[in-house]
Amino acid sequence: MNLTKTSKGNGGRGLSMDPLRDWWATAPGGARWAVYGLLVVGALLLPSESIGAFMAGGGGDWATMLSDQIGIYILLGLGLNIVVGMAGLLDLGYVAFYAVGGYTIGIFATKFGWHFWETLILAIVFSALAGILLGAPTLRLRGDYLAIVTLGFGEIVKKTVNNTQYVNGPRGIQGIPHPPSLSEFEIFGVQPLKYGLLDSRPYYYLLLFLIILTIIFTKRMERSRVGRAWASIREDEDAAELMGVPTFRFKLAAFALGAAIGGSGGVVFAAKQTSINPENFTFLVSALILAAVVLGGSGNIPGVVLGAFIIAWLPERFRELADYRMLIFGLALMVMMIFRPEGLWPSRQRKAELAEGTGGMGSMGAEVAGPGTAGPGTAGHSAEVGK
Amino acid sequence: MLLEIKDIHVHYGKIAALKGITATVDQGEIVTLIGANGAGKTTTLKTISGLRPLSSGSIVFEGNDISKMPGHKRVVAGIGQSPEGRGCFPGMTVEENLLMGAYTRKGDVSKELNEAYELFPRLAERKTQAAGTMSGGEQQMLAIGRALMSKPKVLLLDEPSMGLAPMLVQQIFTIIQEINRRGTTVLLVEQNAQQALQIAHRAYVLETGRVVKSAQASELLDDPEVRAAYLGGELGGDGADGVSGTRAESASDTASDTASDGPSGDTPGDAPDGPSVRKSDG
Numbered sequence: 001m002n003l004t005k006t007s008k009g010n011g012g013r014g015l016s017m018d019p020l021r022d023w024w025a026t027a028p029g030g031a032r033w034a035v036y037g038l039l040v041v042g043a044l045l046l047p048s049e050s051i052g053a054f055m056a057g058g059g060g061d062w063a064t065m066l067s068d069q070i071g072i073y074i075l076l077g078l079g080l081n082i083v084v085g086m087a088g089l090l091d092l093g094y095v096a097f098y099a100v101g102g103y104t105i106g107i108f109a110t111k112f113g114w115h116f117w118e119t120l121i122l123a124i125v126f127s128a129l130a131g132i133l134l135g136a137p138t139l140r141l142r143g144d145y146l147a148i149v150t151l152g153f154g155e156i157v158k159k160t161v162n163n164t165q166y167v168n169g170p171r172g173i174q175g176i177p178h179p180p181s182l183s184e185f186e187i188f189g190v191q192p193l194k195y196g197l198l199d200s201r202p203y204y205y206l207l208l209f210l211i212i213l214t215i216i217f218t219k220r221m222e223r224s225r226v227g228r229a230w231a232s233i234r235e236d237e238d239a240a241e242l243m244g245v246p247t248f249r250f251k252l253a254a255f256a257l258g259a260a261i262g263g264s265g266g267v268v269f270a271a272k273q274t275s276i277n278p279e280n281f282t283f284l285v286s287a288l289i290l291a292a293v294v295l296g297g298s299g300n301i302p303g304v305v306l307g308a309f310i311i312a313w314l315p316e317r318f319r320e321l322a323d324y325r326m327l328i329f330g331l332a333l334m335v336m337m338i339f340r341p342e343g344l345w346p347s348r349q350r351k352a353e354l355a356e357g358t359g360g361m362g363s364m365g366a367e368v369a370g371p372g373t374a375g376p377g378t379a380g381h382s383a384e385v386g387k
Numbered sequence: 388m389l390l391e392i393k394d395i396h397v398h399y400g401k402i403a404a405l406k407g408i409t410a411t412v413d414q415g416e417i418v419t420l421i422g423a424n425g426a427g428k429t430t431t432l433k434t435i436s437g438l439r440p441l442s443s444g445s446i447v448f449e450g451n452d453i454s455k456m457p458g459h460k461r462v463v464a465g466i467g468q469s470p471e472g473r474g475c476f477p478g479m480t481v482e483e484n485l486l487m488g489a490y491t492r493k494g495d496v497s498k499e500l501n502e503a504y505e506l507f508p509r510l511a512e513r514k515t516q517a518a519g520t521m522s523g524g525e526q527q528m529l530a531i532g533r534a535l536m537s538k539p540k541v542l543l544l545d546e547p548s549m550g551l552a553p554m555l556v557q558q559i560f561t562i563i564q565e566i567n568r569r570g571t572t573v574l575l576v577e578q579n580a581q582q583a584l585q586i587a588h589r590a591y592v593l594e595t596g597r598v599v600k601s602a603q604a605s606e607l608l609d610d611p612e613v614r615a616a617y618l619g620g621e622l623g624g625d626g627a628d629g630v631s632g633t634r635a636e637s638a639s640d641t642a643s644d645t646a647s648d649g650p651s652g653d654t655p656g657d658a659p660d661g662p663s664v665r666k667s668d669g
Contacts, residue, residue: 225490228483228487228490229490231476231478231479232476232479232487232490235476235477235478235479236470236474236475236476236477238438238470238474239470239474239475239476240487241437241438241457241458241459242436242438242458242462242467242468242470242474242534243459243462243487243488243490243491243533243537244459244460244462244463244490244491244537245459245487245490246457246459247459248457349478349479349517350478351478352477352478352517352519352520353477353478353519
């Protein structure tokens with residue numbers, strides 16, 4: 001145990017964010033707001049041609065890349081970060097909520113004529129409900145066991161839509177309308193609130209709006225009682241219960257909130273593409289989003305944004321490498337996990353947890369025991385007997 | 388009667404860990420459960436604090452049956468526990484850990500915070516240090532201090548001496564006595580029977596999920612069977628009656644001696660068994 005302690009502790013020393021973090025912690029409010037402002041302005045200017053020339057490389061359209069890949073991944077990464085990074089619940093079926101969002105708009109827009117904004121709200125409610133539906137029975141499990149069950153849930157959702165005639169099975173839903181334009185006003189040659197077929201930039205701005213909302217929301221959560229409860233569950237669930245934290249309720253809340261954000265991503269995706277099918281919601285998406293969260297530094301918002309950006313951008317940027325790019329991409333992820341297991345930009349707290357050895361993914365053991373789960377049942381506790 | 392455990396049975400899957408344990412804890416007492424690995428001591432504590440479900444039997448706290456009450460509500464009711472393997476939040480600082488202990492409490496907790504720092508001066512020195520980077524002894528202090536933050540009526544301590552250097556064990560036990568003197572009832576689970584029996588008022592001896600003996604702690608110190616099984620047996624043919632009285636006295640002397648020593652015997656390397664190692668036993 002002491003061995004892992006030192007080796008992991010050294011692992012992150014190469015490129016430490018600590019000086020930056022110390023400056024940030026003591027920075028006056030004005031400086032912080034200036035940085036926030038610059039970041040937002042930077043994000044608004046991101047789709048411009050001059051940046052795109054390098055970022056998109058040959059062939060690809062930068063604005064489309066931003067809206068279809070990067071923006072979506074960042075939003076989903078931030079949603080999954082609530083579940084994995086903040087509450088420490090390993091969820092391998094996150095794509096299910098993305099699918100619930102996509103299919104909500106698919107069904108309600110094409111069959112009932114609801115418009116985009118209505119379906120967006122509906123999809124958020126539906127995916128939050130899906131999160132509770134999944135969480136209520138499964139959150140009694142921990143660690144690996146929870147991961148397996150959520151993995152199954154993701155597949156169940158995909159298989160279900162694949163075999164449901166009502167949503168055209170494997171052919172999917174076509175003709176999903178674009179969001180209605182809010183305004184025709186034009187600035188620097190962009191009509192940021194007019195959602196059409198040709199220009200991807202308005203969708204990017206829509207995603208950016210959702211991303212900023214999510215970040216503000218998550219930041220506020222992090223510093224609240226809820227955030228402290230999540231951190232305690234992540235670090236030691238039994239101890240959290242002993243502190244009087246209603247662990248089950250907070251885990252359910254994390255699932256519901258993460259799911260709601262995933263669902264909103266699905267709605268924007270469907271409205272941009274105008275058609276969806278079950279193949280849009282494969283396990284690979286869950287895996288990539290999880291990779292984005294872990295690669296960036298789970299639990300740390302700037303880290304997750306960075307991670308999602310890299311995960312979404314790299315394979316698009318190097319399209320000319322054709323099939324080799326996934327190979328290289330996989331290698332790059334492995335190298336990362338060897339040399340910087342805590343992620344590119346981890347939070348200080350997560351780093352300390354990793355150094356301690358648990359990795360903050362919750363403790364192992366199949367069942368979250370409690371007074372509510374009485375009765376003989378599952379095997380596999382023999383190792384615990386007599387503790 | 389503050390806490391009554393009535394004939395509780397607990398199962399892990401199909402395997403019975405507790406086969407009918409009955410015990411009581413009175414207001415103001417220190418009661419200890421001693422026994423070997425696998426006797427069911429920790430399971431008993433976990434069941435009292437709500438981390439394990441009961442198969443049958445009941446737990447009564449202050450006259451109310453709390454058998455079905457979820458763990459987090461038992462904290463509000465007045466049961467505080469320092470878990471096995473310490474269970475500090477490794478990524479949080481010492482102060483954040485202590486404040487987590489007061490999670491259920493509203494309003495000002497600075498009084499309790501100061502009290503914890505006063506009981507454990509070492510924690511006051513390390514307020515901003517991440518708990519995961521502290522030594523085993525410091526983490527144990529933190530776990531006890533944190534459990535006190537909820538102002539429990541009964542404090543459940545799970546092997547506070549586990550993995551600590553002997554000097555530190557003495558110190559922790561002295562502090563437990565001090566906590567008790569200030570009015571908190573203590574239910575202590577220990578493998579270090581010698582130490583536990585010296586500070587406890589009453590004790591229960593557990594063997595494979597059953598209570599095999601219950602008596603005043605001082606009587607158990609003299610009990611030939613208990614001595615043979617848990618206190619290192621009879622050495623050099625000493626009569627049980629002759630030695631035990633003096634042994635208890637001299638031991639309590641050393642306890643008060645080390646109390647004045649302060650937290651000096653603490654070394655970072657004194658925690659060979661962290662939580663992960665601990666899980667494999669039993």
